[in-house]
Amino acid sequence: EVQLVESGGSLVQPGGSLKLSCVASGFTFSNYWMDWVRQTPGKSLEWIGEINTDGSKTNYAPSIKDRFTISRDNAKSTLYLQMSNVKSDDTAIYYCTRRGGYYHAYWFAYWGQGTLVTVSS
Amino acid sequence: DIVLTQSPVLAVSLGQRATISCRASQSVSISSINLMHWYQQKPGQQPKLLIYRASNLASGIPARFSGSGSGTDFTLTIDPVQADDIAAYYCQQSRESPPTFGAGTKLELK
Numbered sequence: 521e522v523q524l525v526e527s528g529g530s531l532v533q534p535g536g537s538l539k540l541s542c543v544a545s546g547f548t549f550s551n552y553w554m555d556w557v558r559q560t561p562g563k564s565l566e567w568i569g570e571i572n573t574d575g576s577k578t579n580y581a582p583s584i585k586d587r588f589t590i591s592r593d594n595a596k597s598t599l600y601l602q603m604s605n606v607k608s609d610d611t612a613i614y615y616c617t618r619r620g621g622y623y624h625a626y627w628f629a630y631w632g633q634g635t636l637v638t639v640s641s
Numbered sequence: 642d643i644v645l646t647q648s649p650v651l652a653v654s655l656g657q658r659a660t661i662s663c664r665a666s667q668s669v670s671i672s673s674i675n676l677m678h679w680y681q682q683k684p685g686q687q688p689k690l691l692i693y694r695a696s697n698l699a700s701g702i703p704a705r706f707s708g709s710g711s712g713t714d715f716t717l718t719i720d721p722v723q724a725d726d727i728a729a730y731y732c733q734q735s736r737e738s739p740p741t742f743g744a745g746t747k748l749e750l751k
Binding site for chain 2: 563564565566567579581582615620621624625626627628629630631632633634
C-alpha cells in the first residue's frame with residue numbers, strides 16, 4: 521500500500537523558515553517524480569513544485585520561486601520542502617504527492633494526509 | 642497559466658445523476674490524449690484521485706463515477722449519487738506547467 525506521511529508543519533513567524541518532510545512507503549520511491557501541493561483555508565489547490573527521480577531537476581510555481589526548495593533523499597525514501605522567508609499567504613495545508621503516468625500525461629495519484637503550516641506573528 | 646472554471650455548488654438528490662463540469666481557458670488535449678484529471682475531497686481529508694486522462698477510472702473507484710470530454714470542456718458524472726459522494730470535486734490539468742486546479746465544485750444534497 522502506498523503511504524505518504526508528511527510532518528514538520530507548525531506556527532512560524534513571517535520571514536521565518538520551516539522544513540517539511542514526507543516519508544514514502546509501499547513503492548520504489550526513487551522511480552517517481554514527486555510534487556508538493558498546498559491548500560489554503562477555504563480555497564482551492566495550488567501546485568508548489570516538482571522534483572525528478574534523482575533530485576537533479578526541480579521546477580517551482582512562480583508564486584514561491586526562490587523562497588522554497590524541494591529536495592529528496594532516495595536512500596531514506598523522503599521528500600523535503602524547505603520554506604524560507606515565509607509570508608502570511610503561505611498559510612496552508614501542504615500535501616506531498618506521488619505521480620501516476622508519465623511526461624505531460626501525469627496526475628497526482630497518491631496524496632499524504634497533509635501538514636498544516638500557519639504563518640503568523 | 643491555464644485557468645479551469647468550475648461551478649461552485651451543485652445540489653442533487655440521492656439516487657439521481659450529478660454532472661460536474663470543468664472548462665479550461667485553452668485546450669488541454671494533445672492529439673487524442675486529454676490531460677484532465679478529477680479528484681474528490683471530503684471534509685478533513687486529503688484529495689483522492691477519481692479519474693485520470695479525462696475518462697479513466699482510478700483504482701478502487703466505483704463504476705458510478707465516469708468522466709468525459711476533450712479540448713476545453715470536461716465532465717465528471719456520478720450516477721447514481723450516494724450519500725458517501727457528498728464532497729468537493731476538483732479538476733486538474735497537466736497539459737502545461739504549472740499544473741492547475743479548478744476552484745472545486747461542492748456537491749450538496751437537495
